Amino acid sequence: MYTIKTLNSISAAGLGRLSANLFRVDNDCEEPQGILVRSAKMHDMPLPGSLLAIARAGAGVNNIPLDKCSEQGIVVFNTPGANSNAVAELAVGGLVLASRNLAPALAWAAGLKGQGDAVGALVEKGKSQFVGPELRGKTLGVIGLGAIGVKVANAAVHLGMDVYGYDPYISVEAAWNLSRSVVHCVNLNDIITKCDYITLHLPLNAQTRGFLNGNTLASCKQGVRVLNFARGELVDNAAMLSALEQGKVATYVTDFPCEELLGVPGVVALPHLGASTPESEDNCAVMAAEEIADYLLNGNITNSVNLPNVSQPRAAGRRICVIHKNEPGLISAITAVTTQAGLNIENMVNKSKKEMAYTMLDATGPIGRDLEQQMAAIPAVVRVRIL
Structure with a gap:
């Protein structure tokens, strides 16, 4: 029986994927084997020695101490694509918001309350101040062609836009799903200089922080409209405010409000609504629960952010799972222990991700009580599990 602790409210659809015969959800447990989390900050939270996995019901993992987890052999999962439809739909709505001046128009119309029979005439007189262009025939630059970016690009094609996409790390799956009408740019400058609209769908990391800054905005078309439904820190807010004041940027639609914006x-600032749909919450919870369950029960890793994805069907015997540093000689050391123990390896897989690696093997033969200790004694081995 594995104990799962939730740090946020997790959809019942996800918790329902944890079999009551194999898992127990206990939010007061101080030594759980798994944690399900959404937005709770974990950087200052002590990680118990019992903890084997953390699953984030969402894509971003900035609230999880990844380095600390890797050092302790804790696998961190996220749920890429689970909320992609929700965010993509909102981004398409953001295109309309950016074009048709809907936010100020709504505020202005609400201010007519109390004008009685004069409202109709006031509307006709004042509506010209909110005139904005149609999307059809305009150019859209989609920066980041992951699950969300691909859906936004495809939707924009159907709206009659000329769509340019940029992603030097586009996956094979994303490429297959991308409309053939989307122009795939290999040079970021092609998007920055050509497009009437730019939408960001990038992860936040050291390389992408401040991605849109004074230099990139200066290269944009005059009156460009910018959408950010990815991460607020992708945009240098001071540079954006300057570009808005100068007219370089006509509208900035962001899902990440802050004081200065x-x-x-x-500026159209939405209260972080990207994944705020019941369908998205269910999808993320289900994926997170299935990932953590498969790892705890079978050792399989899918959608990990700090360890390689490794999955294989169970063969005969017991499964030995080893998290270790990505260093030469580790495979030989691991197999030497199994050989010395008189085990026969039926199936084996090893993969690495940067400085971390994961070896999983199915072995038949007598597994003594000290095998796990012998494996753990190998230099650079971080954690061993025998299932």
Whole structure:
């Protein structure tokens, strides 16, 4: 029986994937084997020695101490693509918001309350101040062609836009799903300089922080409209405010409000609604629960952010799972222990991800009580599990 602790409210659809015969959800447990989390901050949270896996019901993992988890042999999962439809739909709505000046128009119309029979005439007189262009025939640059970016690009094609996409790390699956009408750019400057609209769908890391800054915005078309439904820190807010003031940027639609952006003409700030749909919450919870269950029960790793993805069907015997540093000689050392123990390896797989690696093997033969200790004694081995 494995104990799972939740740090946020997790959809019942996800918790329902944890068999009651194999898992127990106990939010007061101090030594769980698994944690399901959404937005709770874990950087200052002590990680018990019992903890084997953390599954984030969402894509971003900035709230999880990845380095610390790797050092302790804790696998961290996320749920890429589970909320992609929700975010993509909102981004398409953001295109309309950016074009048709809907946010200020709504606020202006609400201000007509109390004008009685004069409202109709006031509407006809004042509506010209909110005129905005149609999307059809305009150019859209999609920066980041993951699950969300591909859906936004494809939807924009159906809206009649000319779509350019940029992603030097596009996956094979994403490439297959991308409309053939999307122009795949290999040079970022092609998007920055050509497009009437730019939408960001990038992960946040050291390389992408401040991705849109004074230099990149200066290269944009005059009156460009920018959408950010990925991460607020992708945009240098000071540079964006300057570009709005100069007219370089006509509208900035962001899902990440902050003090300096609120109330600024040209800024449409939404309260982080990207994944706020019941369908998205269910999808993320289900994927997170299935990932953590498969790892705890079978040792399989799918959608990990700190360890390689490794999955194989169970063969005969017992399964030995070894998390270790990606260093030469580790495979030989692991197999030497199994040989010395008189075990026969039926199936084996090893993969690495940067400085970390994972070896999983199915072995037949007598497994003594000290085998796990012998494996763990190998230099650079971080954690051993025998299932």
